[in-house]
Amino acid sequence: MRDFFEYRQGTGFLYKINPLSKIILLILLWAFVLYSSLTPLMVLAASISLTALYSGLGDRLRKQTRFFILYMFPFILLFQLFFHQSFTVEDNPSLFFFNLSPSAEGFFVGLLVGLRIYCLLSSSLLFIASTNPLDLVSQVSGFTLLGLRVPDSVLFFIVFLNRSTALIYSDLEQIMQAQKARGFSLREASFRDKITGYAALLIPLFTISLERAINQAISLELKGFGSRKKGDFKAESKKFKP
Amino acid sequence: MTACVEISNYSFSFPGSGSPALNQVNLKIEEGDFISILGANGSGKTTLALSMAGIIPHLLQGNFIGEVFVNKKNTLKHDIHDIVSDMGFLLQDYESQFFFSTVEEEIRFHLDNYGLLSGNRIKELSDELGIHHLLKRKFLDLSEGEKQKALLASILSIDPSILVLDEPTSQLDALEREGLLQTLKQLNRAGKTIILITHDTMAARYGSRYVVLSGGVVVEDSIDPTLLKDETLSSYGVEPLDLSWIGSEAMKAAGDSKISVEGLCFREILDGVNLEIKKGEFILLLGGNGSGKTTLLKHLNRLLVPDGGRVLLEDKPLREYSRRDIARNVGFLFQNPEHQLFRNTVEKEVGYTLDILGSGEGSKRVQKILGLFDLGCFSDRSPQSLSTGEKQRLALASSLVSNPRVMVLDEPMTYLDFNGKKRLVSYLSELKKQGRTIVVVSHQPRYYDSLADRILLLDNGRLIEK
DSSP, X not given: OHHHHOOOOOOSHHHHSOHHHHHHHHHHHHHHHHHOOHHHHHHHHHHHHHHHHHTTOHXXXXXXXXXXXXXXXXXXXXXXXXXXXXXXSSSOOTTGGGOOOOOHHHXXXXXXXXXXHHHHHHHHHHHHHHOOHHHHHHHXXXXXXXXXXXXXXXXXXXXXXXXXXXXXXXXXXXXXXHHHHTTOOTTTSOHHHHHHHHHHHHHHHHHHHHHHHHHHHHHHHHTTTTOSOTTOOOEEOOOOOO | XXXXXXXXXXXXXXXXXXXXXXXXXXXXXXXXOEXXXXXXXXXXXXXXXXXXXXXXXXXXXXXXXXXXXETTEETTTSOXXXXXXXXXXXXXXXXXXXXXXBHHHHHHHHHHHTTEEOTTHHHHHHHXXXXXXXXXXXXXXXXXXXXXXXXXXXXXXXXXXXXXXXXXXXXXXXXXXXXXXXXXXXXXXXXXXXXXXXXOHXXXXXXXXXXXXXXXXXXXXXXXXXXXXXXXGGGGTOOOTTOOOOOSOOOOOOSSEEEEEEEEEETTTEEEEEEEEETTOEEEEEOOTTSSHHHHHHHHTTSSOOSEEEEEETTEEGGGSOHHHHHHHEEEEOSOGGGGOOSSSHHHHHHHHHHHHTOSSHHHHHHHHHHHTTOGGGTTSOGGGSOHHHHHHHHHHHHHTTOOSEEEEESTTTTOOHHHHHHHHHHHHHHHHTTOEEEEEOSOGGGGTTTOSEEEEEXXXXXXXX
């Protein structure tokens, strides 16, 4: 799970693109994906995969999209292949699942939908994997459009969320290790035990997160967050000589 | 001298709590004081500190009686920002005080909140505290001591006259602890008022005035350093200085090897570690913050998989054991008990281990171990409602209920006060008598002096026998 959202420093060319430019590129790419036909989509899907490889993110993208490629993509393809016709007729047949009518059109529609989702998913994952959220916030904070800019409180909220997510993941990792040390193994557990095992994680996670949220609120107050009134100007800090 | 903190007839209770956290506290702290506030867990130290910062009653509310003045400002009548604009506060859970990824960004954020220009201030601070090398580094990559220093720089950035530090040394190794306390001494000499909240008497001796809290009441207030050696401190749950710790008669370990570590490598942390742990042996593992002690411990029950080398449990590679078999053989106590309590009652918590391991006669064994660890009276209570020491005991009981022959403990004393430490040493002494193999990681070796058969030092990824 952590792999999905975590930014890890890298050296590929995707890392070197300015985060704001990357957002704009991503939006353009999404628009292209949503309105393009099959052939450009296939080229795009291949380009995204090559970009991931070239940026040192090939392995991560492969792991993250494995579930989609192995299960979701074939499901979409087969579903469209056999049932595409069923949705286009005015009345659904009474025995829907037995009315299999494979069609070439269905196959191409399935391919189109699958590739579209793959392109949206993989491009988003590459963006997350290669963009430091704090760099992004710092870029966005300096960005003005027609004199408008994103409020500081919104930007701080993103920073805060980023930090809190990292802390929660770190807690979760330790809690899972503590559970393992007691003999619980997800790999060895039955389906029922897996469910109860996951549920057991929530108690310490919830308690620790709640306690941390209180401490973070106290920390913010202690750091004077929100103390500056509107119109305050910056002053030189006092001199300090130990 | 003028008083910068004045507390008169102050009592405070948290909502729903039967007894007051602070009861009729009177305290006057002069400008330039270095005051050490000592007390056991739950004695009211942190509540007192939060009251000085105005967090109580503005953010944390409850029954507030009396008056607290900070720099002549009544904390009831002024908001938190007014009060803390001249106060730096280091929380015990200092990880919660970082919001940005680098030290420099964090300092800038603090200055920005007060409308101060960072300009030369960051450079001045880094020169004065010697943290120039830390400015661009990420918090996650810093050692505990460096994190504390970086946070100290952040809170000093607005040049507060009062510094309140809540248990700043609890997670530091000896070297980093000494470094931090020396910095505080230096700041005090420069005119800062230092309020050090601690249950560590060794740290408290850096102060020039000592206040002891017990049950929310100030029971001692003295400038005489001999107070710290006074045996009566132990009745307040505070460890007197120079106390010698006596565990059980050290029974020399003899017998076959229980765990063997052969050429263990892990990332850049462990570099070919070799270790032979014999049956019934008590091993104390030392090393600075970030030296890899916890990493090594986690390999002893396969919480981490090595990059190179192997770990053998009774001559069989650990990877050939199932997770359950490892847990049956090796119990593990983590540093923070909060991470290892999964159930909604104490009884179920202990029983959880047996449920996972599929052991029979569960109830009988649970009752037995609860009795052994003095937890029987809490059996229906939620583990989350226990004190830190009780949580630690519960976590230990939950690990031991499966009767593992090896017990691994990672910094078990971090969150414990004197009484908790005494209890833990006596439990460990009992376990040793039973012939269990014990491996403990600690920054405070003196507590295990009489128990340890061997003391090992982890340095630069390698083990050195002391």
